[in-house]
Amino acid sequence: MAYKYLITGGAGFIGCNFAHRLLARGEDVTIFDNLSRQGTEKNLEWLYMQHGKDAFQLVQEDVRNSAALENAVRGKQVIVHLAAQVAVTTSVTDPREDFEINALGTFNVLEAARKTSEQPILIYASTNKVYGGMEDVTIKEEATRYAYVDYPLGINETYPLDFHSPYGCSKGCGDQYVRDYQRMYGIRTVVFRQSCIYGTRQFGIEDQGWLAWFVIAAAQNQPITIYGNGKQVRDVLFVDDLLNTYESAIRNIDRAAGEVFNVGGGPANTISVWREFAPILEKKIGRKIATTSATWRPGDQKIYVSDIRKAKQHLNWQPQVNVEEGISRLVEWVASIQAD
Secondary structure: OOOEEEEEOOOOHHHHHHHHHHHHOOOEEEEEOOOOOOOHHHHHHHHHHHHOOOOOEEEOOOOOOHHHHHHHHOOOOEEEEOOOOOOHHHHHHOHHHHHHHHHHHHHHHHHHHHHOOOOOEEEEEEEHHHHOOOOOOOEEEOOOOEEEOOOOOOEOOOOOOOOOHHHHHHHHHHHHHHHHHHHHHOOEEEEEEEOEEEOOOOOOEOOEOHHHHHHHHHHOOOOOEEEOOOOOEEEEEEHHHHHHHHHHHHHOHHHHOOOEEEEOOOOOOEEEOOOOHHHHHHHHHOOOOOOEEEOOOOOOOOEEOEOOHHHHHHHOOOOOOOHHHHHHHHHHHHHHHHHO
């Protein structure tokens, strides 16, 4: 079935990849983005080169503008809400802006969806940070990583919420509003609590998108700082696999509406942020990488791994791109943009 899609944050990393996928098969796409994030204009240029200037509609606006959102939502059957302030460190230094973008912005999207007659599907990109620091989870320190003692399959959706850091609070607020708008108003919403998503078109910076940032910094000989001891573990998911979950939820919306899914690489696709990633990256670029060390950052979990069994069961989904292949694709993409 053909839909008309609105992607907030559609010029960002995940958004432009999803727009590209939809446009490649002839879908009707509107991108809603204020273009404030580094790399968004490059991503737009790439989309225009791939699909032509008239392939999609661009609304250069901010999710804090409720009137602009209401206009953009009209006539759309699917809303994919990706627009966000995405860095924990930025939320600590400017909590008001973080709240206005993530909490108020998500509320504005929901209200726009509620007011339209289309009864749209709404996909919300939440975060594993809604689970907080998880200090009560027993972990053990190994040679190159941390590991769970009691959660071999990772953290599932029933784990208690604990909104730690302004970013965790603002995204968690949106997470709960999205859930409740399904219960209260019948809007067909789906929440994805995402782990570390990485891939092409990701212009990572130090504060967010660490895999891409390390690859870009290494390619450009920029200084790299490792916060903590580098043993922090994340389950990593290549962007194509994330988009497969979105599309499965849309296809199976009668089953997915109102649900929350932890989505990431799962136990089979974990890596420590430097102790295990560095040897892989150094092998691929052919040289050692110099780093400096700094203290732990606020809200940094020593380990987070998603239990992805619910998504497998409800959405018939599982990751297809393993860590080694995903990093290779990322390194090749960074090399290609360096050559341009």
